[in-house]
Amino acid sequence: MTAPILSIRDLRVSFATPDGPVEAVKGIDLDLAAGEALAVVGESGSGKSQLMMAAMGLLAKNGTARGSARYRGEELIGLPARRLNRVRGAKITMIFQEPMTSLDPLQPVGRQIAETLRVHSHLSARAARRRTVELLDLVRLKDPERRVSAYPHELSGGQRQRVMIAMALANEPDILIADEPTTALDVTIQAEILALIADLRTRLGMAILFITHDLQIVRAFCERVMVMRDGRVMEEGDVATIFTAPREDYTRMLLAAEPEGTKPTAPPAPPILRAENVGVHFAIGRGAQLAAVDGVSLTLSPGETVGIVGESGSGKSTLARALLNLLPATGEVRFRDTPITGLSRRQMRPYRHALQMVFQDPYGALSPRLTVGEIVAEGLTVHAPELGAAERRARAVAALAEVGLDGAMARRFPHEFSGGQRQRIAIARAIVLKPAALVLDEPTSALDRSVQKQVLALLLALQAAHNLAYVFISHDLAVIRAVADRVMVMKDGRVVEEGPTARIFEAPATGYTRELIAAAFDLSAILAARQSNPNARGSASTIAGT
Amino acid sequence: MTEAVAGRSLLLSALLRLARNRAAIASAVVLALYVVAGIVGPMVWLHDYRTVYANYVKVPASLTPYPRAEEILPGAAAALRRARLTVENVTVVGDTATITVHAARPIDPRVTRYLDRSDLFADARLVSLADDALSATFAADVARHTFLVGTDANGRDLAARILISIRISLMIAALATGVALVIGVLYGATAGFLGGRIDNLMMRVVDVLYSLPFVFFVILLVVFFGRNVVLMFIAVGAVEWLDMARIVRGQTLSLSRREFVQAAEALGVPPGAILRRHIIPNVSGPVIVFMTLLVPKVILLESFLSFLGLGVQEPLTSLGVLIAEGARNMRNAPWMLIYPSAALTLLLFALNFLGDGLRDAFDPRDR
Numbered sequence: 001m002t003a004p005i006l007s008i009r010d011l012r013v014s015f016a017t018p019d020g021p022v023e024a025v026k027g028i029d030l031d032l033a034a035g036e037a038l039a040v041v042g043e044s045g046s047g048k049s050q051l052m053m054a055a056m057g058l059l060a061k062n063g064t065a066r067g068s069a070r071y072r073g074e075e076l077i078g079l080p081a082r083r084l085n086r087v088r089g090a091k092i093t094m095i096f097q098e099p100m101t102s103l104d105p106l107q108p109v110g111r112q113i114a115e116t117l118r119v120h121s122h123l124s125a126r127a128a129r130r131r132t133v134e135l136l137d138l139v140r141l142k143d144p145e146r147r148v149s150a151y152p153h154e155l156s157g158g159q160r161q162r163v164m165i166a167m168a169l170a171n172e173p174d175i176l177i178a179d180e181p182t183t184a185l186d187v188t189i190q191a192e193i194l195a196l197i198a199d200l201r202t203r204l205g206m207a208i209l210f211i212t213h214d215l216q217i218v219r220a221f222c223e224r225v226m227v228m229r230d231g232r233v234m235e236e237g238d239v240a241t242i243f244t245a246p247r248e249d250y251t252r253m254l255l256a257a258e259p260e261g262t263k264p265t266a267p268p269a270p271p272i273l274r275a276e277n278v279g280v281h282f283a284i285g286r287g288a289q290l291a292a293v294d295g296v297s298l299t300l301s302p303g304e305t306v307g308i309v310g311e312s313g314s315g316k317s318t319l320a321r322a323l324l325n326l327l328p329a330t331g332e333v334r335f336r337d338t339p340i341t342g343l344s345r346r347q348m349r350p351y352r353h354a355l356q357m358v359f360q361d362p363y364g365a366l367s368p369r370l371t372v373g374e375i376v377a378e379g380l381t382v383h384a385p386e387l388g389a390a391e392r393r394a395r396a397v398a399a400l401a402e403v404g405l406d407g408a409m410a411r412r413f414p415h416e417f418s419g420g421q422r423q424r425i426a427i428a429r430a431i432v433l434k435p436a437a438l439v440l441d442e443p444t445s446a447l448d449r450s451v452q453k454q455v456l457a458l459l460l461a462l463q464a465a466h467n468l469a470y471v472f473i474s475h476d477l478a479v480i481r482a483v484a485d486r487v488m489v490m491k492d493g494r495v496v497e498e499g500p501t502a503r504i505f506e507a508p509a510t511g512y513t514r515e516l517i518a519a520a521f522d523l524s525a526i527l528a529a530r531q532s533n534p535n536a537r538g539s540a541s542t543i544a545g546t
Numbered sequence: 547m548t549e550a551v552a553g554r555s556l557l558l559s560a561l562l563r564l565a566r567n568r569a570a571i572a573s574a575v576v577l578a579l580y581v582v583a584g585i586v587g588p589m590v591w592l593h594d595y596r597t598v599y600a601n602y603v604k605v606p607a608s609l610t611p612y613p614r615a616e617e618i619l620p621g622a623a624a625a626l627r628r629a630r631l632t633v634e635n636v637t638v639v640g641d642t643a644t645i646t647v648h649a650a651r652p653i654d655p656r657v658t659r660y661l662d663r664s665d666l667f668a669d670a671r672l673v674s675l676a677d678d679a680l681s682a683t684f685a686a687d688v689a690r691h692t693f694l695v696g697t698d699a700n701g702r703d704l705a706a707r708i709l710i711s712i713r714i715s716l717m718i719a720a721l722a723t724g725v726a727l728v729i730g731v732l733y734g735a736t737a738g739f740l741g742g743r744i745d746n747l748m749m750r751v752v753d754v755l756y757s758l759p760f761v762f763f764v765i766l767l768v769v770f771f772g773r774n775v776v777l778m779f780i781a782v783g784a785v786e787w788l789d790m791a792r793i794v795r796g797q798t799l800s801l802s803r804r805e806f807v808q809a810a811e812a813l814g815v816p817p818g819a820i821l822r823r824h825i826i827p828n829v830s831g832p833v834i835v836f837m838t839l840l841v842p843k844v845i846l847l848e849s850f851l852s853f854l855g856l857g858v859q860e861p862l863t864s865l866g867v868l869i870a871e872g873a874r875n876m877r878n879a880p881w882m883l884i885y886p887s888a889a890l891t892l893l894l895f896a897l898n899f900l901g902d903g904l905r906d907a908f909d910p911r912d913r
Contacts, residue, residue: 324812345816352814365805369557369827378823379813429809 004031005174005207006055006092011067011077013047013054013231024050026231027067032175037201037208039218039239041254042228043448044419048211051228052177056094057084071175090120093168095161097180102164103152109163110136110148113170120171135166139196157312158189162196169200176201179211186311186475187519191526194221198527213448215255219243220524227251257449259456259482262501266303266485272469273300273323273355273437278331278341280315280322280493292318293329294493298471300437303463305470307484307501309477309516315493316473320439323471324355336436353383356430360442362422366414372425373410376400379433399432400425403458420451424458431462437469444479456483477520481505489513560831563907570903573896580893584716587709592692595706596861601665602693603701604879611690613666618643618688625664629657634681638688643667645684652679661686665701696881698871704882707863708889714864715845715893718779722844723837725783730790731833735825737791738798739817749795752788760785761854768856775858782847786840793836797829831908838901842894849890865890 013025025047032038042048054065055076069076071087079087088094096102104112113135114128123131129148136144139162152160161181168176178197182190198221201208210222218225218239225242227234227250235248246252280293293315300306310316322329325340325348333341335351343351356379359365366375376396380387387395397407403424414422423443430438440459444452460483463470474480480487481501488498489512497510508514518526564570588595601621602612613621615638622645623633631647638644645661647653653675661670661684670686695704737748763785764778771777801807802825810820849866851857858864865886872883 321808326808326811345814349814352812355812357809357812359805359809361805365809367806367810367824367828369830370823378810378815382814382816382819426809429813433813 003033005034005072006030006032006209007068007070008051008055009068009070011051011054011065011069013050013059013063013065015060016062016064024063024231025054028228028231028233030226032207032209034174035201035205035207036224037210037222038224038226039210039212039222040226040228041212041215041218043213043254043450045230046228047231048228049179052094052179052209052211056088056092056177057081058088058094086120089116090171091173092175092177093171093173094177094179095164095168095181097183103160105152108149108151109155109160110150113163113167116167116170131170132166135170136163138169138200139163139166141166156189157185158193161185161189161193165193165196165200169204172204173206175207175209177209177211180213182217183212183214187477188311188515190217191519191523194523195527197221215243215258215449216520216523220527227254253450257453259453259478261482263305263460263483263485266301266305269301269303271299271301272336273298273471274334275299275323276332276334278319278322278329278333280318280327280329291493293322295331296488296490296493296495298323298488300469300471302436302469303467304486305463305472305484307480307487308471308473308490309475309480309487310490311475311516313492314490316490317441318493319490320357320441320471320473324357324439326357349382353379353433354436355439356433356435356437357439357441358423358426358430358443360445362419362426362446365426366422368414371411371413372400372417373397375414375425376410376428376432379429383433395432396428399428402431402462403428418451419447420455423447423455427455427458427462431466431468434466435468437471439471439473441473442475443472445474445476452479459483477505477517489516557830560904560907564903567903567906569899570907573899573903576892576896577900580712580896581716583709584713588706588713591703591706591709593703593706595702595710595863597702597706599665599691599697599701599703601701602691602697604699604875604882605693605697605701606879607694607696607704607881607885609692609694611692613688613690618666621664621666622661625660625667626657629654629660631657641688641690643686643688644673645686646681647684648681650680653682655682658684658686665689665691695885696879698868698882699875699879704868704885707868708865708886710862711864711868711886712889712893714775714858714862715848715866715890718775718782718848718864719841719844721776722779722783722786722848723840725780726786726790726840727833727837728787729784730787731794731826731829733787734791734794734796735798735821735829738795739802739821739825741799741802745795749792752791755785756788761856764851764856773856773859775862778857779844779848782844782851786844790833790836790840793832794829797832798825801825801828835901835905835908838897838904842897842901845890845894845897865893 008028008030011025011028012023014021014023028051040048040051050059053059055069057076057079059065065077067077071092074087076084076087103109110129110132113132117123117128117131132148133144136147141147141159141162155163182193185193194217197208212218222239224238226236227248229250234250235242235246242251243255246255275296275298278293278296279291281289281291284290296319298306308316308319318327321327323333325333325343329341331341332339335355338351340348340351373393373396376399377392380392380395393410397410400407400410405421405424405428414425417425444455447455456479462468472480472483484501486498487501487504489496489504491512497504497508497513504513505517508517605612618638619633619636622636622643626633626647631649631653634646634648636643636645655672655675658670658672661667666689667686668689670684673683673685675682693703695708698704698707733748737745767778767781807820807824810824848857848864849869852864852866853870857866868886869883869890872886875882
């Protein structure tokens with residue numbers, strides 16, 4: 001092995017908080033060779049991002065880094081910002097998770113790329129612009145001449161991430177640090193971006209440091225893996241070894257955290273929720289309408305789970321809200337033969353307890369000023385006003401116990417709980433009313449894989465215990481495969497395909513479904529296919545020839 | 547471990563964070579002192595804020611009591627000149643002054659009251675009267691007055707005036723802020739939560755009120771209500787709520803898109819209860835911060851109005867009035883400007899530091 005170009009020794013990061021110092025990274029050693037792809041894997045809070053932030057001098061104000069991080073022999077830790085800037089942004093560049101917020105919304109993307117060129121490579125304005133177009137072409141942004149003057153809001157998430165990559169490549173870096181670059185993107189876009197990064201790597205010979213929680217990507221993309229937990233390295237080795245013969249229990253647990261198994265099929269029963277031709281239209285501008293959901297029909301029986309899959313913007317969350325009459329919708333939704341579409345708040349109230357919802361964001365779905373007990377009991381104050389305070393509290397504690405939380409926690413506030421615990425609280429809030437049907441809108445998307453698995457198990461157990469009907473919305477096909485009886489694939493507000501779970505996953509009928517499934521389960525095949533088929537329009541020579 | 551422990555609420559943890567901010571705590575202490583000074587001060591202070599000491603007009607701040615030794619002779623002379631007596635000699639032993647006088651006409655013993663009328667002497671009495679009644683000796687206690695920060699242009703103790711003005715300024719601030727708080731939060735939260743056309747209508751009303759020139763508005767109110775301090779500053783609060791309503795509406799708009807509000811809707815919680823239980827408690831952070839910044843604003847506004855002569859009336863006073871008077875006498879009596887200004891500045895500093903501290907403490911980014 002050649003000498004590493006980035007070498008980190010005993011790096012420690014601590015943050016000064018009002019409750020005393022918190023150590024996020026506790027002594028990490030890392031070597032990155034030229035042209036290598038190394039993955040740093042860990043769940044949230046493992047310190048994987050802070051490790052790289054510290055090396056790049058990008059820690060938050062209350063953070064301090066100790067130890068050593070050498071780039072080609074130059075010590076980066078403690079380097080004054082001016083000298084550090086010669087390395088970062090030029091020789092070591094980063095792309096971040098959120099392409100929405102990493103670009104300045106007030107400047108055309110071309111100017112933002114050109115700015116880094118002019119600062120680091122001292123190009124003239126004209127040369128910088130020419131190079132910007134080349135770069136945008138290199139990251140396969142269609143029509144780069146025109147995109148140069150586009151503002152970030154005119155681009156989609158995937159396009160923005162391409163711009164971010166172009167910006168990172170601008171000064172021919174040795175090392176590209178990719179911090180969860182595809183987490184905010186849809187699976188198909190994710191596959192494209194990963195293929196692009198892999199392609200650029202082979203063409204430009206950069207080393208890539210890939211920070212991620214997604215083992216699928218690691219397997220498809222990297223040669224070496226470092227597993228982190230609580231600021232420490234648990235295990236390190238090449239991908240094949242780690243995936244086939246992990247030494248640590250933690251690594252094994254991570255590997256096993258992919259949702260698996262399928263749901264036993266529910267016995268047939270008369271449907272409790274029946275939606276016919278549901279549509280939701282939003283007015284955009286003068287008279288124009290956007291059909292967020294268009295002509296969707298659905299039936300749901302007790303004990304059954306209908307999975308709704310789709311990428312962002314496919315209308316799946318809007319459909320969920322329309323089913324519960326939280327949005328004005330057309331068509332008809334019947335709950336036990338009562339049409340509920342178009343009922344007023346007051347008319348709807350008697351049915352609310354039977355139709356409950358769990359939201360995606362466990363941080364946003366609980367009111368931060370109420371105690372957990374109050375949150376769980378709130379529905380009871382509406383639907384069972386005859387109960388006394390003591391009885392309400394008892395039922396809330398019982399519901400908390402049912403989702404696996406200690407009833408003694410009822411007097412605590414949501415911010416004292418972890419993401420998984422909060423999602424359990426949200427589920428307790430729904431089931432305390434003894435609903436018949438539960439709409440789950442991406443209930444596990446914001447959770448770590450291992451926590452996701454526990455929450456899914458909880459949901460399945462609750463379903464079996466109460467014969468609940470679920471509408472399970474997710475962009476994650478692995479999750480849907482594990483929990484759903486039937487699957488509906490949505491795109492642009494319409495149902496593209498629907499059928500029993502096994503049929504959809506084994507014999508998808510439409511190209512879109514096939515593409516989704518491939519992107520979700522067979523990333524390496526896609527990457528291999530793209531790389532062996534060099535349809536690149538930009539070429540490596542353009543990047544070398546400045 | 548599994549005891550039914552009460553959680554640390556957001557408010558409590560914010561206060562704990564605040565407690566670590568030394569500047570904010572110092573400000574809170576200063577503020578508490580101000581409040582005590584405003585409430586108790588005027589009752590226990592050496593002088594009443596209304597008492598006029600005609601002999602001590604615009605005397606400078608001093609720790610030693612008045613009158614000074616060299617002032618006693620001219621003081622006695624001035625007091626007795628009205629009785630057409632000529633002072634020959636004044637000797638002061640301890641707190642008793644012995645005054646020998648002579649006159650062209652016989653001296654009436656009752657002239658001692660001329661001495662009593664002066665602020666310098668008390669309990670004047672005739673010691674001896676010459677046989678021809680043309681000369682006499684009086685004895686009088688010298689009344690010692692301490693004016694720690696001097697007196698104003700009417701000879702009133704400035705310290706007492708500052709204390710009463712702190713009371714008035716704080717009262718006005720509390721009233722106006724309270725009014726702004728109640729109207730602003732209810733109005734803003736309602737508009738933001740209902741949204742749509744009602745929101746539009748409600749906020750246009752706010753815009754219209756905004757466009758009224760403020761001083762003109764105040765003059766109108768003075769015409770309607772007369773110069774009643776309380777009513778007037780309720781009126782000021784009724785103008786200041788516009789900002790509060792906008793802030794609360796913005797917060798409410800972003801809150802009502804949050805999932806916990808949607809969750810409450812999915813539970814079937816009526817709108818009023820959502821507003822009360824979910825929206826208003828969650829706007830309390832920004833509202834508290836805005837309030838602490840509104841208080842100094844109102845005090846300044848009151849100072850400004852009083853400076854223009856639209857504020858409180860004599861003998862009551864406020865910091866603004868005192869500063870206006872001080873500004874007029876800046877050359878010959880600088881203490882009349884310095885001390886009220888210092889009092890106002892310290893108060894505003896304390897309020898602003900506390901407001902900043904609260905904002906940091908409530909800042910969600912810190913959680």
